[in-house]
Amino acid sequence: MDLFPNHSTIRLKSYRDKYLVADNDEESVSQNRDGSTRNSHWTVEIIDEDCISLRSCYGKYLTASNKPSIPGMRARYLKVTQTQLGNLNADNPISAVDDCSVTGKWSSALQWVPVITEDGSEVRLKTHYGNYLQSNKGPPPLGAMVTHDLPRKEGPMNKRISWQVELVDSSSDSDASKQSDSVKTRMALYAKAFASKGKEKIKGSGKGGKA
Numbered sequence: 001m002d003l004f005p006n007h008s009t010i011r012l013k014s015y016r017d018k019y020l021v022a023d024n025d026e027e028s029v030s031q032n033r034d035g036s037t038r039n040s041h042w043t044v045e046i047i048d049e050d051c052i053s054l055r056s057c058y059g060k061y062l063t064a065s066n067k068p069s070i071p072g073m074r075a076r077y078l079k080v081t082q083t084q085l086g087n088l089n090a091d092n093p094i095s096a097v098d099d100c101s102v103t104g105k106w107s108s109a110l111q112w113v114p115v116i117t118e119d120g121s122e123v124r125l126k127t128h129y130g131n132y133l134q135s136n137k138g139p140p141p142l143g144a145m146v147t148h149d150l151p152r153k154e155g156p157m158n159k160r161i162s163w164q165v166e167l168v169d170s171s172s173d174s175d176a177s178k179q180s181d182s183v184k185t186r187m188a189l190y191a192k193a194f195a196s197k198g199k200e201k202i203k204g205s206g207k208g209g210k211a
Contacts, residue, residue, distance in 0.1 A: 014135030022056035
């Protein structure tokens with residue numbers, strides 16, 4: 001899990017130099033060349049030593065749906081969506097798991113198994129059903145789609161299921177926050193010192209008046 005530290009923020013970039021993004025409708029997932037927006041940020045949550053989940057900026061999880069992206073293509077180009085965690089029904093646990101918009105916490109649909117490529121430079125995210133997260137290419141709307149599909153024979157087609165992992169550096173935000181806190185602390189100290197000097201002057205003037 002070296003590529004996916006727990007609670008780290010990452011970006012996933014496809015072979016087409018497009019990033020996996022969470023769409024603004026908070027349900028769809030697509031790919032975009034702009035990796036500077038928060039929509040391209042995914043938070044890693046380690047489930048166990050083999051599996052991870054990826055949480056979008058909307059607090060929803062990358063999910064391998066069983067619905068086709070293209071009508072009639074039931075076995076291929078299955079949808080990848082964002083779903084929120086639901087509370088499993090103790091009497092009927094399956095009911096929450098199969099919901100399209102709310103999935104159970106331990107649903108295998110939101111679990112991804114990272115498979116490192118042979119050269120170690122990229123990763124493939126595999127579902128428990130043997131499908132892989134896939135960046136698609138072609139005329140609209142296929143060219144913007146991110147789906148999950150069965151792997152092809154080794155070759156050019158398998159580039160579509162390979163992703164580069166980019167760790168998002170949040171140190172600048174952390175440094176800015178620390179600097180802001182430092183400034184606030186200094187201002188508080190200055191205010192306290194100023195107030196103390198003011199009290200001393202008042203006391204001094206009072207003594208002079210009595211004399």
